[in-house]
Amino acid sequence: MSVAETQENSSEVSQLSTSEEVGSKEDQPTLVHPWPYLEEFFEMVGCKNNSFRMRCKLCAPKYHELMAFKNSPSNLKKHIEKKHPTRLERCTQLTSASLKRKSSTEGSLAPPSKQTKLWETQRVSQASVDKVVLKFIVQGLHPPHVVQQQGFIDLVQHLRPNTSVMTRNTVVNKVTKASIEMRRKLKAALSEIEFIATTTDCWTAHRRSFIGVTAHWFNPQTLQRSCAALACKQLKGSHTFSALAGALNDIHTEFNIREKIVRTTTDNGSNFLKAFRIYGQTDENNNPEPVGESDGEEDDGGQNDNDDEEESVEGVEFVDAGALLDEDDYLEYQLPKHHRCACHLLNLVSTVDALKAEVNPLYKRVSRSTFAKCSSLWNKSSRSTTASELIEDHCKLQFLRPVATRWNSLFSAVERIVRVM
The missing domain is CATH 1.20.1270 (Substrate Binding Domain Of Dnak; Chain:A; Domain 2)
Structure with missing residues (x-):
């Protein structure tokens, strides 16, 4: 074989080996970092058994290789704690951000089929539907006949098929029963309270007059402030002081709080002022002078009893009872002490001052x-x-x-x- 042929064969062999090396590099799979948020610190080199081979970039130019289990990068974190403590805070921030991102992604990608199945497994009884409808009517102040409207019936049956809607009479009966039960619970709660304050007002709406009363008190155990509406009912006739006093007295008596009310706050209307001036309690009639106290004289053993009896009989003044019966009985009602609304009083004061400016x-x-x-x-x-x-x-x-x-x-x-x- 000549020298030329030998050189030609050697060149062909070298070209073949070079092409094989290039093909082998192209066939190698690309390594994917198992923890992308740590690419700032570590580079993946390869795999060995159940672990990843990682190179620390912070140790450069020195080549330092670590082994990390496939299910946990704890070895990498320990390396940063020991060799690079100044970068530990940055590593912790990247780890927490990655965990938050992962949890939000998993929540958004949850399969909707499971949610639908969970929703479908919930059963709503007829009693719960009636309770919700009743709550809708009471809290929204809707008329009872709203349950007879076809649109409302379609709404309920669309949300819960095969559900019947209450009739108007059923709604009225249930509201009445609920009102009676609420009054019973309120009376039981007020029976345990010693001191109560009330407010009242009277107004006109839609050509009808109404009177409203609210109660306010502190819970004796928790000192928590509580309040409740005692009444909101129609007041027929003129808004005279006697009519207001009678309505308030009936409401206080119904809830058995007439002796517990320390103050009743109203506006500065003349009818309210007169009602409490005549029927209300004052400091004078709440603290009567003591009767029958000893005047300091010694007991005479009953020797002068006959003389005292004669003097008392002589001091009696006889009055015609018929005239008293014909007069108005101002002791017919009993109202608590009165308190004027400070806001309303200030408004009246400012109004008067504005008129005086003219x-x-x-x-x-x-x-x-x-x-x-x-x-x-x-x-x-x-x-x-x-x-x-x-x-x-x-x-x-x-x-x-x-x-x-x-x-x-x-x-x-x-x-x-x-x-x-």
């Missing part, structure tokens, strides 16, 4: 002119739908009309006009 002629002229223009706007917007629509189109809101019985209504109405201007 003593100044200049201020009076400007004030009356301004409020006359405001009244014109209020009257026009409330009486004309066309004017109301124009105001809403241009101002994007409506004017508020002041009401005499609402304390801040005048301020709110004027503030709305100023805002539009």
Whole structure:
């Protein structure tokens, strides 16, 4: 064999070996880091048995290889604690962030089929449906006939198929029974309380008059403040002081708290003031002068009993009982001590002071002119739908009309006009 042929064969062998090496490198699988959040500190070198071979980047230029189990990077963390303690905090932050990310991802990727199955396994009884419907009517102040509306029936049956909806009469009966049970529990709770404060008010709505009473007390064991509505019922007839006193006395007697009330707070209406002035307790009638106390004289052994009896008979004044029976019996009702509402009193004081400012002629002229223009706007917007629509189109809101019985209504109405201007 010639030299030329030998060189040619050797070159072919070298090219073949080189191509085989390149092919073997391309066939090697790419190593995936088992803990990507630690790539800042460790590089994966390979695998050995059930462990990963990791190279520490922080030890460079020195080559330091570690072994870490496939199910835990604890060896890597120990290495950082011992060799690189300054980077331990950063490693802990990366680990906690990775755990949070993993938990949120697992929660979002939970299979919906399992959730559906869990929901479908819950059974709702007819009694629980009736209870929820009753709660909806009571808390929302809805009329009982709402259960007869087809839309409401479709809603309940869509949420829970094969469920019957109560009739109006059933709702009324259940509300009545619930009211009786609530009163019983409230009376039992108030029977254990020694001191109670109440508030009351009277108002008119939809051409009917109502009176409301609330009770407030402290729990003697926990000192927790509690409150409850005792009554909200219609008050027929004129709102005279005697009518208010009778209604309050009946409510206090019904709950057996007449002797426990320390104060009743009302507004400064003349009818309430007169009712408590006549029927209410005062410091004078709550602390009567002692009767029958000894005047310091020694007992005479009963020798002067006959003389005292004669003197007492002579001092008796006879009065016609018929005249007393014809007069109003102011002891018919018994009300507790009265307390005026401080907020309402301050409102009245400020109102009176504002009216006194009109003593100044200049201020009076400007004030009356301004409020006359405001009244014109209020009257026009409330009486004309066309004017109301124009105001809403241009101002994007409506004017508020002041009401005499609402304390801040005048301020709110004027503030709305100023805002539009």
